Amino acid sequence: MDIANLPLAWANYLSILIFLCIFVLVWSIPKKVVFEDAPDQSRWRDIRVWATVLVAVQLFIYAVFN
Amino acid sequence: MHPLDLAIIVGYLALITFVGLRLAGRVKTAHDFFLAGRTLSWWVIGLSIIGTNIGANSYVGAAGNAFSIGIAQANFEWIGAIPAMIIAALVFIPLYWKAGVYSIPEYLGLRYNPTVRVVAALITSVVAVFAIGVALWAIALTLQTYLGWPIWVGILVTGTIVGAYSIAGGLAAVAFTDIFQVCIMFAGGLVIVGLGISETGGFSGFTETLISENPNHLQAYLPADHESYPWPGVIFGLGMVLSPAYWWAGQAILQRSLGAKTQWDASAGMMFAAFGKIFVPLLIVFPGLLALVMHAQIEYPDMALPWIIKNVLPPGISGLMFIAIIAALQSTIDSSVNSTSLMLTRDVRHVLIKNANPDNDLKVGRVLTLVLLLLSMCTAPLVAEMGGIFTFLQTILSLFQGPMLALLILGAFTRRATPQAGLWTLISGVVVSSVTLYSGVNMLYVAFSSFIYSLVALWVLSGFTAPHPNKDLSNLTYSPWRRS
Numbered sequence: 268m269d270i271a272n273l274p275l276a277w278a279n280y281l282s283i284l285i286f287l288c289i290f291v292l293v294w295s296i297p298k299k300v301v302f303e304d305a306p307d308q309s310r311w312r313d314i315r316v317w318a319t320v321l322v323a324v325q326l327f328i329y330a331v332f333n
Numbered sequence: 334m335h336p337l338d339l340a341i342i343v344g345y346l347a348l349i350t351f352v353g354l355r356l357a358g359r360v361k362t363a364h365d366f367f368l369a370g371r372t373l374s375w376w377v378i379g380l381s382i383i384g385t386n387i388g389a390n391s392y393v394g395a396a397g398n399a400f401s402i403g404i405a406q407a408n409f410e411w412i413g414a415i416p417a418m419i420i421a422a423l424v425f426i427p428l429y430w431k432a433g434v435y436s437i438p439e440y441l442g443l444r445y446n447p448t449v450r451v452v453a454a455l456i457t458s459v460v461a462v463f464a465i466g467v468a469l470w471a472i473a474l475t476l477q478t479y480l481g482w483p484i485w486v487g488i489l490v491t492g493t494i495v496g497a498y499s500i501a502g503g504l505a506a507v508a509f510t511d512i513f514q515v516c517i518m519f520a521g522g523l524v525i526v527g528l529g530i531s532e533t534g535g536f537s538g539f540t541e542t543l544i545s546e547n548p549n550h551l552q553a554y555l556p557a558d559h560e561s562y563p564w565p566g567v568i569f570g571l572g573m574v575l576s577p578a579y580w581w582a583g584q585a586i587l588q589r590s591l592g593a594k595t596q597w598d599a600s601a602g603m604m605f606a607a608f609g610k611i612f613v614p615l616l617i618v619f620p621g622l623l624a625l626v627m628h629a630q631i632e633y634p635d636m637a638l639p640w641i642i643k644n645v646l647p648p649g650i651s652g653l654m655f656i657a658i659i660a661a662l663q664s665t666i667d668s669s670v671n672s673t674s675l676m677l678t679r680d681v682r683h684v685l686i687k688n689a690n691p692d693n694d695l696k697v698g699r700v701l702t703l704v705l706l707l708l709s710m711c712t713a714p715l716v717a718e719m720g721g722i723f724t725f726l727q728t729i730l731s732l733f734q735g736p737m738l739a740l741l742i743l744g745a746f747t748r749r750a751t752p753q754a755g756l757w758t759l760i761s762g763v764v765v766s767s768v769t770l771y772s773g774v775n776m777l778y779v780a781f782s783s784f785i786y787s788l789v790a791l792w793v794l795s796g797f798t799a800p801h802p803n804k805d806l807s808n809l810t811y812s813p814w815r816r817s
Contacts, residue, residue: 273557275557278565279554293419296423300423314423317608318422318423321419324611325611329553
Protein backbone atom coordinates (compact mmCIF):
# COMPACT_ATOMS: atom_id res chain seq x y z
CA MET A 268 0.00 0.00 0.00
CA ASP A 269 1.36 3.41 -0.99
CA ILE A 270 1.38 5.71 2.02
CA ALA A 271 0.63 8.70 -0.23
CA ASN A 272 -2.75 7.18 -1.12
CA LEU A 273 -4.06 6.75 2.41
CA PRO A 274 -7.53 8.32 2.80
CA LEU A 275 -7.65 11.75 4.45
CA ALA A 276 -10.50 10.70 6.76
CA TRP A 277 -8.19 8.21 8.49
CA ALA A 278 -6.17 11.13 9.88
CA ASN A 279 -9.05 12.32 12.04
CA TYR A 280 -9.99 8.78 13.10
CA LEU A 281 -6.38 8.10 14.09
CA SER A 282 -6.15 11.37 16.04
CA ILE A 283 -9.33 10.50 17.93
CA LEU A 284 -7.93 7.03 18.68
CA ILE A 285 -4.67 8.55 19.98
CA PHE A 286 -6.56 10.84 22.37
CA LEU A 287 -8.72 7.92 23.58
CA CYS A 288 -5.52 5.96 24.31
CA ILE A 289 -4.16 8.98 26.22
CA PHE A 290 -7.39 9.03 28.24
CA VAL A 291 -6.95 5.36 29.21
CA LEU A 292 -3.25 5.91 30.08
CA VAL A 293 -4.08 8.94 32.23
CA TRP A 294 -6.63 7.07 34.34
CA SER A 295 -4.35 4.05 34.71
CA ILE A 296 -1.92 6.17 36.73
CA PRO A 297 -2.50 5.63 40.46
CA LYS A 298 -3.93 8.50 42.49
CA LYS A 299 -1.01 8.49 44.93
CA VAL A 300 1.41 9.27 42.09
CA VAL A 301 -0.73 12.17 40.86
CA PHE A 302 -0.99 13.69 44.34
CA GLU A 303 2.70 13.21 45.22
CA ASP A 304 3.86 16.33 47.12
CA ALA A 305 0.47 18.05 46.58
CA PRO A 306 -0.43 20.49 49.38
CA ASP A 307 -3.83 18.79 49.80
CA GLN A 308 -6.01 16.13 48.16
CA SER A 309 -8.68 18.50 46.76
CA ARG A 310 -10.51 17.26 43.69
CA TRP A 311 -9.27 20.20 41.60
CA ARG A 312 -5.67 19.15 42.20
CA ASP A 313 -6.24 15.83 40.42
CA ILE A 314 -4.46 16.60 37.17
CA ARG A 315 -5.99 13.49 35.60
CA VAL A 316 -9.22 15.53 35.53
CA TRP A 317 -7.36 18.40 33.83
CA ALA A 318 -6.04 15.91 31.26
CA THR A 319 -9.57 14.59 30.69
CA VAL A 320 -10.83 18.09 29.85
CA LEU A 321 -7.90 18.55 27.45
CA VAL A 322 -8.66 15.23 25.76
CA ALA A 323 -12.37 16.10 25.47
CA VAL A 324 -11.58 19.43 23.78
CA GLN A 325 -9.22 17.73 21.35
CA LEU A 326 -11.78 15.03 20.52
CA PHE A 327 -14.27 17.79 19.73
CA ILE A 328 -11.75 19.64 17.54
CA TYR A 329 -10.77 16.59 15.50
CA ALA A 330 -14.41 15.51 15.16
CA VAL A 331 -15.45 18.96 13.84
CA PHE A 332 -12.55 19.86 11.52
CA ASN A 333 -12.67 16.86 9.20
CA MET B 334 4.71 56.41 15.46
CA HIS B 335 1.62 57.15 17.58
CA PRO B 336 2.52 58.41 21.11
CA LEU B 337 0.43 55.61 22.66
CA ASP B 338 2.46 53.00 20.74
CA LEU B 339 5.68 54.56 22.03
CA ALA B 340 4.34 54.68 25.62
CA ILE B 341 3.41 50.96 25.45
CA ILE B 342 6.84 50.03 24.13
CA VAL B 343 8.79 52.08 26.68
CA GLY B 344 6.51 50.90 29.52
CA TYR B 345 7.00 47.26 28.55
CA LEU B 346 10.79 47.47 28.39
CA ALA B 347 10.95 49.32 31.73
CA LEU B 348 8.62 46.82 33.42
CA ILE B 349 10.50 43.76 32.18
CA THR B 350 13.86 45.18 33.26
CA PHE B 351 12.49 46.23 36.68
CA VAL B 352 10.86 42.85 37.42
CA GLY B 353 13.91 40.93 36.26
CA LEU B 354 16.36 42.96 38.34
CA ARG B 355 14.08 42.89 41.42
CA LEU B 356 14.45 39.10 41.50
CA ALA B 357 18.26 39.30 41.44
CA GLY B 358 18.35 39.60 45.25
CA ARG B 359 16.98 36.07 45.58
CA VAL B 360 19.95 34.48 43.82
CA LYS B 361 22.52 33.25 46.33
CA THR B 362 23.51 29.85 44.91
CA ALA B 363 23.61 27.93 41.61
CA HIS B 364 20.45 26.18 42.78
CA ASP B 365 18.72 29.60 42.94
CA PHE B 366 20.16 30.66 39.59
CA PHE B 367 19.36 27.55 37.55
CA LEU B 368 16.26 26.22 39.35
CA ALA B 369 14.89 29.40 40.96
CA GLY B 370 15.61 27.79 44.35
CA ARG B 371 12.75 25.39 43.57
CA THR B 372 10.13 28.03 44.40
CA LEU B 373 8.03 28.25 41.22
CA SER B 374 4.25 27.71 41.40
CA TRP B 375 2.26 25.77 38.80
CA TRP B 376 0.74 28.82 37.11
CA VAL B 377 4.13 30.56 36.82
CA ILE B 378 5.59 27.41 35.26
CA GLY B 379 2.65 27.02 32.86
CA LEU B 380 2.78 30.59 31.57
CA SER B 381 6.57 30.46 31.32
CA ILE B 382 6.41 27.25 29.26
CA ILE B 383 3.99 28.91 26.83
CA GLY B 384 6.26 31.97 26.59
CA THR B 385 9.31 29.83 25.88
CA ASN B 386 7.44 27.74 23.34
CA ILE B 387 6.08 30.61 21.24
CA GLY B 388 9.11 31.75 19.33
CA ALA B 389 10.30 33.61 16.28
CA ASN B 390 8.75 31.26 13.77
CA SER B 391 5.44 31.01 15.61
CA TYR B 392 4.14 34.50 14.95
CA VAL B 393 5.22 35.29 11.43
CA GLY B 394 5.78 31.77 10.06
CA ALA B 395 2.63 30.17 11.47
CA ALA B 396 0.39 33.01 10.26
CA GLY B 397 1.98 32.67 6.81
CA ASN B 398 1.45 28.90 6.80
CA ALA B 399 -2.17 29.32 7.93
CA PHE B 400 -2.68 31.69 5.00
CA SER B 401 -1.42 28.92 2.66
CA ILE B 402 -2.70 25.68 4.19
CA GLY B 403 -5.37 26.79 6.67
CA ILE B 404 -6.22 25.35 10.06
CA ALA B 405 -3.94 22.32 9.48
CA GLN B 406 -1.19 24.61 10.76
CA ALA B 407 -2.79 24.33 14.21
CA ASN B 408 -1.73 20.67 14.37
CA PHE B 409 1.63 21.93 15.61
CA GLU B 410 -0.26 23.17 18.72
CA TRP B 411 -2.75 20.28 19.04
CA ILE B 412 -1.79 16.72 18.01
CA GLY B 413 1.80 17.99 17.73
CA ALA B 414 1.92 19.13 21.36
CA ILE B 415 -0.96 18.24 23.69
CA PRO B 416 -0.57 14.40 23.86
CA ALA B 417 3.15 14.80 24.57
CA MET B 418 2.48 17.52 27.16
CA ILE B 419 -0.04 15.34 29.03
CA ILE B 420 2.45 12.46 29.15
CA ALA B 421 5.25 14.85 30.15
CA ALA B 422 3.14 16.07 33.08
CA LEU B 423 2.14 12.61 34.33
CA VAL B 424 5.19 10.51 33.47
CA PHE B 425 8.43 12.32 32.64
CA ILE B 426 8.29 15.24 35.07
CA PRO B 427 7.67 12.90 38.06
CA LEU B 428 10.53 10.73 36.75
CA TYR B 429 13.04 13.61 36.51
CA TRP B 430 11.83 14.90 39.85
CA LYS B 431 12.45 11.51 41.50
CA ALA B 432 15.90 11.31 39.88
CA GLY B 433 16.72 14.71 41.44
CA VAL B 434 18.41 16.08 38.33
CA TYR B 435 19.01 19.66 37.12
CA SER B 436 18.78 18.75 33.44
CA ILE B 437 17.68 16.12 30.93
CA PRO B 438 21.29 15.39 29.82
CA GLU B 439 22.04 14.76 33.52
CA TYR B 440 19.22 12.18 33.62
CA LEU B 441 20.55 10.51 30.45
CA GLY B 442 24.04 10.51 32.02
CA LEU B 443 22.74 8.73 35.12
CA ARG B 444 20.60 6.29 33.13
CA TYR B 445 23.27 5.53 30.50
CA ASN B 446 26.75 7.03 30.84
CA PRO B 447 28.56 10.41 31.02
CA THR B 448 29.41 10.37 27.30
CA VAL B 449 25.71 10.37 26.39
CA ARG B 450 25.26 13.27 28.83
CA VAL B 451 28.02 15.38 27.23
CA VAL B 452 26.96 14.61 23.64
CA ALA B 453 23.32 15.53 24.38
CA ALA B 454 24.33 18.75 26.15
CA LEU B 455 26.84 19.87 23.50
CA ILE B 456 24.57 19.34 20.50
CA THR B 457 21.70 21.20 22.16
CA SER B 458 24.02 24.03 23.22
CA VAL B 459 25.58 24.64 19.79
CA VAL B 460 22.17 24.75 18.10
CA ALA B 461 20.89 27.05 20.88
CA VAL B 462 23.59 29.67 20.19
CA PHE B 463 22.44 29.94 16.58
CA ALA B 464 18.76 29.80 17.57
CA ILE B 465 19.29 32.73 19.96
CA GLY B 466 21.15 34.52 17.16
CA VAL B 467 18.14 34.06 14.87
CA ALA B 468 15.76 35.40 17.52
CA LEU B 469 18.02 38.44 18.15
CA TRP B 470 18.14 39.10 14.43
CA ALA B 471 14.34 38.84 14.18
CA ILE B 472 13.89 41.34 17.04
CA ALA B 473 16.41 43.72 15.44
CA LEU B 474 14.52 43.51 12.13
CA THR B 475 11.23 44.23 13.91
CA LEU B 476 12.77 47.21 15.72
CA GLN B 477 14.15 48.48 12.42
CA THR B 478 10.73 48.17 10.75
CA TYR B 479 8.77 49.93 13.50
CA LEU B 480 11.31 52.33 15.06
CA GLY B 481 13.88 52.74 12.29
CA TRP B 482 16.73 51.60 14.54
CA PRO B 483 19.84 50.26 12.80
CA ILE B 484 20.15 46.47 13.09
CA TRP B 485 23.21 46.57 15.35
CA VAL B 486 21.44 48.92 17.79
CA GLY B 487 18.46 46.55 17.98
CA ILE B 488 20.75 43.57 18.70
CA LEU B 489 22.72 45.52 21.30
CA VAL B 490 19.66 46.90 23.13
CA THR B 491 17.86 43.52 23.20
CA GLY B 492 20.99 41.64 24.25
CA THR B 493 21.64 44.15 27.05
CA ILE B 494 18.08 44.05 28.44
CA VAL B 495 17.74 40.25 28.28
CA GLY B 496 21.31 39.84 29.58
CA ALA B 497 20.72 42.19 32.52
CA TYR B 498 17.80 40.28 34.00
CA SER B 499 18.93 36.78 32.93
CA ILE B 500 22.42 37.16 34.43
CA ALA B 501 21.20 38.87 37.59
CA GLY B 502 18.00 36.95 38.31
CA GLY B 503 18.50 33.53 36.67
CA LEU B 504 15.53 31.22 36.10
CA ALA B 505 13.21 33.11 38.50
CA ALA B 506 13.68 36.34 36.52
CA VAL B 507 13.23 34.46 33.25
CA ALA B 508 10.01 32.79 34.46
CA PHE B 509 8.42 35.92 35.94
CA THR B 510 9.23 38.09 32.92
CA ASP B 511 7.76 35.31 30.76
CA ILE B 512 4.44 35.84 32.57
CA PHE B 513 4.24 39.47 31.44
CA GLN B 514 5.34 38.50 27.97
CA VAL B 515 2.66 35.80 27.60
CA CYS B 516 -0.05 38.17 28.88
CA ILE B 517 1.00 40.74 26.27
CA MET B 518 1.03 38.08 23.54
CA PHE B 519 -2.50 36.94 24.38
CA ALA B 520 -3.74 40.54 24.74
CA GLY B 521 -2.34 41.39 21.30
CA GLY B 522 -3.81 38.21 19.81
CA LEU B 523 -7.26 38.80 21.29
CA VAL B 524 -7.32 42.39 19.98
CA ILE B 525 -6.60 41.06 16.47
CA VAL B 526 -9.33 38.41 16.81
CA GLY B 527 -11.90 40.95 18.06
CA LEU B 528 -11.13 43.68 15.50
CA GLY B 529 -10.67 41.16 12.69
CA ILE B 530 -14.03 39.49 13.26
CA SER B 531 -15.78 42.84 13.52
CA GLU B 532 -14.05 43.98 10.29
CA THR B 533 -15.30 40.92 8.39
CA GLY B 534 -18.95 41.25 9.41
CA GLY B 535 -18.99 39.35 12.68
CA PHE B 536 -18.23 35.70 13.43
CA SER B 537 -20.84 34.40 10.97
CA GLY B 538 -19.54 36.67 8.21
CA PHE B 539 -15.97 35.50 8.84
CA THR B 540 -16.80 31.78 8.82
CA GLU B 541 -19.19 32.02 5.85
CA THR B 542 -16.57 33.77 3.71
CA LEU B 543 -13.88 31.31 4.78
CA ILE B 544 -16.06 28.25 4.12
CA SER B 545 -17.40 29.46 0.78
CA GLU B 546 -14.08 30.66 -0.65
CA ASN B 547 -11.57 28.30 0.98
CA PRO B 548 -13.37 25.15 2.20
CA ASN B 549 -10.13 23.13 2.33
CA HIS B 550 -8.66 25.62 4.81
CA LEU B 551 -10.96 24.18 7.50
CA GLN B 552 -9.63 20.62 7.24
CA ALA B 553 -7.52 19.55 10.20
CA TYR B 554 -5.18 17.56 7.96
CA LEU B 555 -3.71 17.76 4.48
CA PRO B 556 -3.78 14.81 2.03
CA ALA B 557 -1.23 12.01 2.43
CA ASP B 558 0.52 13.07 -0.79
CA HIS B 559 1.06 16.69 0.36
CA GLU B 560 4.68 17.70 -0.23
CA SER B 561 5.40 19.37 3.12
CA TYR B 562 2.78 18.22 5.65
CA PRO B 563 1.31 14.85 4.61
CA TRP B 564 -1.05 13.67 7.37
CA PRO B 565 0.79 10.38 8.11
CA GLY B 566 3.97 12.41 8.55
CA VAL B 567 2.23 14.88 10.85
CA ILE B 568 0.75 12.14 13.07
CA PHE B 569 3.69 9.70 13.14
CA GLY B 570 6.66 12.05 12.63
CA LEU B 571 5.48 15.18 14.44
CA GLY B 572 2.96 13.73 16.90
CA MET B 573 4.86 10.59 17.89
CA VAL B 574 8.53 11.60 17.60
CA LEU B 575 9.41 15.29 17.18
CA SER B 576 6.80 16.58 19.62
CA PRO B 577 7.58 14.04 22.39
CA ALA B 578 11.31 14.67 21.91
CA TYR B 579 10.67 18.40 22.33
CA TRP B 580 8.32 18.16 25.34
CA TRP B 581 10.05 15.27 27.15
CA ALA B 582 13.69 16.18 26.49
CA GLY B 583 13.74 19.93 25.77
CA GLN B 584 15.86 21.50 28.51
CA ALA B 585 14.64 25.06 27.86
CA ILE B 586 11.05 23.89 28.36
CA LEU B 587 11.52 21.49 31.28
CA GLN B 588 13.93 23.58 33.33
CA ARG B 589 11.09 25.63 34.85
CA SER B 590 9.33 22.35 35.77
CA LEU B 591 12.47 21.24 37.60
CA GLY B 592 12.39 24.61 39.40
CA ALA B 593 8.90 23.94 40.83
CA LYS B 594 8.31 24.09 44.58
CA THR B 595 6.69 20.63 44.57
CA GLN B 596 6.39 17.75 42.13
CA TRP B 597 2.68 18.48 41.90
CA ASP B 598 3.38 22.10 40.86
CA ALA B 599 5.80 20.83 38.21
CA SER B 600 3.23 18.45 36.70
CA ALA B 601 0.30 20.86 37.03
CA GLY B 602 2.37 23.62 35.39
CA MET B 603 2.87 21.50 32.28
CA MET B 604 -0.82 20.56 32.20
CA PHE B 605 -1.78 24.25 32.57
CA ALA B 606 0.52 25.07 29.64
CA ALA B 607 -1.32 22.42 27.59
CA PHE B 608 -4.56 24.36 28.18
CA GLY B 609 -2.80 27.45 26.87
CA LYS B 610 -1.73 25.54 23.76
CA ILE B 611 -5.38 24.99 22.80
CA PHE B 612 -5.75 28.75 22.42
CA VAL B 613 -2.36 29.50 20.83
CA PRO B 614 -3.79 29.03 17.29
CA LEU B 615 -5.97 32.07 18.00
CA LEU B 616 -2.78 34.12 18.25
CA ILE B 617 -0.75 32.63 15.44
CA VAL B 618 -3.12 30.85 13.02
CA PHE B 619 -6.13 33.17 13.07
CA PRO B 620 -4.22 36.20 11.61
CA GLY B 621 -3.34 34.09 8.55
CA LEU B 622 -6.98 33.04 8.05
CA LEU B 623 -8.09 36.63 8.60
CA ALA B 624 -5.72 37.89 5.90
CA LEU B 625 -7.22 35.28 3.57
CA VAL B 626 -10.81 36.28 4.31
CA MET B 627 -9.91 39.96 3.87
CA HIS B 628 -8.35 39.14 0.48
CA ALA B 629 -4.96 40.49 1.47
CA GLN B 630 -2.82 41.30 -1.56
CA ILE B 631 0.55 40.03 -0.35
CA GLU B 632 3.62 38.85 -2.25
CA TYR B 633 4.34 35.83 -0.04
CA PRO B 634 2.46 34.16 2.85
CA ASP B 635 4.82 35.34 5.63
CA MET B 636 3.56 38.87 4.99
CA ALA B 637 0.10 37.91 6.30
CA LEU B 638 0.71 39.06 9.89
CA PRO B 639 2.43 42.38 9.01
CA TRP B 640 -0.46 43.03 6.60
CA ILE B 641 -3.00 42.44 9.38
CA ILE B 642 -1.12 44.71 11.80
CA LYS B 643 -1.02 47.46 9.21
CA ASN B 644 -4.59 47.11 7.93
CA VAL B 645 -6.64 45.94 10.93
CA LEU B 646 -5.07 47.46 14.01
CA PRO B 647 -5.73 51.17 14.62
CA PRO B 648 -2.88 53.56 15.51
CA GLY B 649 -2.10 53.23 19.20
CA ILE B 650 -2.83 49.52 19.26
CA SER B 651 -0.29 48.38 16.69
CA GLY B 652 2.36 49.05 19.36
CA LEU B 653 0.76 46.30 21.44
CA MET B 654 1.20 43.77 18.65
CA PHE B 655 4.74 44.98 18.06
CA ILE B 656 5.47 44.36 21.73
CA ALA B 657 3.78 40.93 21.52
CA ILE B 658 6.24 39.90 18.80
CA ILE B 659 9.20 41.28 20.77
CA ALA B 660 7.91 39.52 23.93
CA ALA B 661 7.60 36.18 22.11
CA LEU B 662 11.18 36.44 20.93
CA GLN B 663 12.59 37.69 24.25
CA SER B 664 10.98 34.91 26.27
CA THR B 665 12.54 32.36 23.93
CA ILE B 666 15.97 34.00 24.13
CA ASP B 667 16.09 34.28 27.94
CA SER B 668 15.00 30.66 28.44
CA SER B 669 17.51 29.33 25.91
CA VAL B 670 20.36 31.36 27.41
CA ASN B 671 19.60 30.14 30.94
CA SER B 672 19.16 26.47 30.01
CA THR B 673 22.25 26.40 27.76
CA SER B 674 24.31 28.00 30.50
CA LEU B 675 23.10 25.25 32.88
CA MET B 676 24.04 22.44 30.49
CA LEU B 677 27.52 23.86 29.84
CA THR B 678 28.13 24.58 33.53
CA ARG B 679 27.05 21.19 34.86
CA ASP B 680 26.64 18.63 32.09
CA VAL B 681 29.78 19.51 30.14
CA ARG B 682 32.07 21.14 32.73
CA HIS B 683 31.41 18.68 35.55
CA VAL B 684 32.06 15.69 33.30
CA LEU B 685 35.04 16.95 31.29
CA ILE B 686 36.83 18.79 34.14
CA LYS B 687 37.25 16.15 36.82
CA ASN B 688 38.03 18.53 39.70
CA ALA B 689 35.49 21.24 38.78
CA ASN B 690 34.32 22.85 42.02
CA PRO B 691 30.49 22.86 42.30
CA ASP B 692 30.77 25.91 44.59
CA ASN B 693 31.81 27.93 41.52
CA ASP B 694 28.70 26.94 39.52
CA LEU B 695 26.90 30.24 40.14
CA LYS B 696 29.86 32.35 39.01
CA VAL B 697 30.56 30.08 36.02
CA GLY B 698 26.85 30.02 35.10
CA ARG B 699 26.65 33.82 35.06
CA VAL B 700 29.84 34.19 33.03
CA LEU B 701 28.62 31.56 30.55
CA THR B 702 25.24 33.33 30.25
CA LEU B 703 27.11 36.50 29.27
CA VAL B 704 29.40 34.65 26.87
CA LEU B 705 26.46 32.86 25.24
CA LEU B 706 24.61 36.14 24.72
CA LEU B 707 27.72 37.81 23.26
CA LEU B 708 28.31 34.81 20.98
CA SER B 709 24.69 34.89 19.83
CA MET B 710 24.88 38.65 19.24
CA CYS B 711 27.94 38.04 17.06
CA THR B 712 26.30 35.17 15.18
CA ALA B 713 23.02 37.07 14.60
CA PRO B 714 24.23 38.93 11.47
CA LEU B 715 25.99 35.75 10.26
CA VAL B 716 22.76 33.78 10.56
CA ALA B 717 21.03 36.31 8.35
CA GLU B 718 23.78 36.24 5.74
CA MET B 719 24.28 32.49 5.84
CA GLY B 720 20.84 31.21 6.76
CA GLY B 721 21.87 27.80 5.44
CA ILE B 722 24.06 27.23 8.51
CA PHE B 723 21.12 27.52 10.87
CA THR B 724 18.98 25.30 8.71
CA PHE B 725 21.84 22.80 8.66
CA LEU B 726 22.18 22.89 12.46
CA GLN B 727 18.43 22.52 12.91
CA THR B 728 18.53 19.51 10.63
CA ILE B 729 21.40 18.04 12.69
CA LEU B 730 19.30 18.50 15.84
CA SER B 731 16.33 16.83 14.14
CA LEU B 732 18.53 13.86 13.26
CA PHE B 733 19.12 13.31 16.99
CA GLN B 734 15.45 13.53 17.99
CA GLY B 735 14.44 9.98 17.02
CA PRO B 736 17.45 8.22 18.65
CA MET B 737 17.27 10.52 21.72
CA LEU B 738 13.57 9.75 22.19
CA ALA B 739 14.22 6.00 21.93
CA LEU B 740 16.91 6.29 24.64
CA LEU B 741 14.53 8.24 26.83
CA ILE B 742 11.57 5.88 26.40
CA LEU B 743 13.40 2.57 26.88
CA GLY B 744 15.54 4.13 29.61
CA ALA B 745 12.50 5.41 31.47
CA PHE B 746 10.17 2.44 31.11
CA THR B 747 12.51 -0.57 31.19
CA ARG B 748 15.59 -1.72 33.07
CA ARG B 749 16.84 -3.54 29.98
CA ALA B 750 18.57 -0.58 28.24
CA THR B 751 22.32 -0.68 28.94
CA PRO B 752 24.91 2.15 28.86
CA GLN B 753 26.92 0.79 25.90
CA ALA B 754 23.78 0.03 23.91
CA GLY B 755 22.58 3.59 24.59
CA LEU B 756 25.74 5.16 23.22
CA TRP B 757 25.89 2.95 20.11
CA THR B 758 22.19 3.43 19.41
CA LEU B 759 22.63 7.21 19.61
CA ILE B 760 25.54 7.11 17.15
CA SER B 761 24.06 4.58 14.71
CA GLY B 762 20.59 6.20 14.94
CA VAL B 763 22.02 9.52 13.75
CA VAL B 764 23.77 7.71 10.86
CA VAL B 765 20.49 6.00 9.89
CA SER B 766 18.52 9.27 9.97
CA SER B 767 21.29 11.06 7.98
CA VAL B 768 21.21 8.40 5.27
CA THR B 769 17.40 8.46 5.15
CA LEU B 770 17.37 12.26 4.91
CA TYR B 771 20.05 12.20 2.20
CA SER B 772 17.85 9.89 0.14
CA GLY B 773 15.26 12.66 -0.10
CA VAL B 774 12.65 11.41 2.37
CA ASN B 775 10.37 14.00 4.07
CA MET B 776 11.85 15.10 7.44
CA LEU B 777 8.75 13.90 9.30
CA TYR B 778 9.21 10.35 7.98
CA VAL B 779 12.98 10.54 8.71
CA ALA B 780 12.19 11.28 12.36
CA PHE B 781 9.75 8.37 12.62
CA SER B 782 11.96 5.80 10.85
CA SER B 783 15.06 6.72 12.89
CA PHE B 784 12.99 6.43 16.07
CA ILE B 785 11.75 2.94 15.17
CA TYR B 786 15.28 1.87 14.17
CA SER B 787 16.67 3.19 17.48
CA LEU B 788 14.02 1.44 19.58
CA VAL B 789 14.83 -1.91 17.93
CA ALA B 790 18.62 -1.33 18.03
CA LEU B 791 18.60 -0.34 21.71
CA TRP B 792 16.47 -3.34 22.63
CA VAL B 793 18.63 -5.82 20.69
CA LEU B 794 22.04 -4.34 21.62
CA SER B 795 21.07 -4.28 25.29
CA GLY B 796 20.78 -8.06 25.16
CA PHE B 797 24.48 -8.35 24.24
CA THR B 798 26.06 -5.66 26.44
CA ALA B 799 26.84 -5.33 30.13
CA PRO B 800 23.88 -4.18 32.23
CA HIS B 801 23.83 -0.89 34.11
CA PRO B 802 26.40 -0.98 36.95
CA ASN B 803 23.73 0.27 39.33
CA LYS B 804 21.38 -2.69 39.80
CA ASP B 805 18.80 -0.55 41.55
CA LEU B 806 17.32 1.67 38.85
CA SER B 807 14.13 2.44 40.79
CA ASN B 808 14.90 6.19 40.88
CA LEU B 809 15.69 6.27 37.16
CA THR B 810 12.75 4.30 35.77
CA TYR B 811 9.02 5.03 35.80
CA SER B 812 7.05 2.23 37.38
CA PRO B 813 3.98 3.52 39.24
CA TRP B 814 2.15 0.27 38.61
CA ARG B 815 4.76 -1.92 40.32
CA ARG B 816 3.66 -3.34 43.64
CA SER B 817 5.94 -2.18 46.43
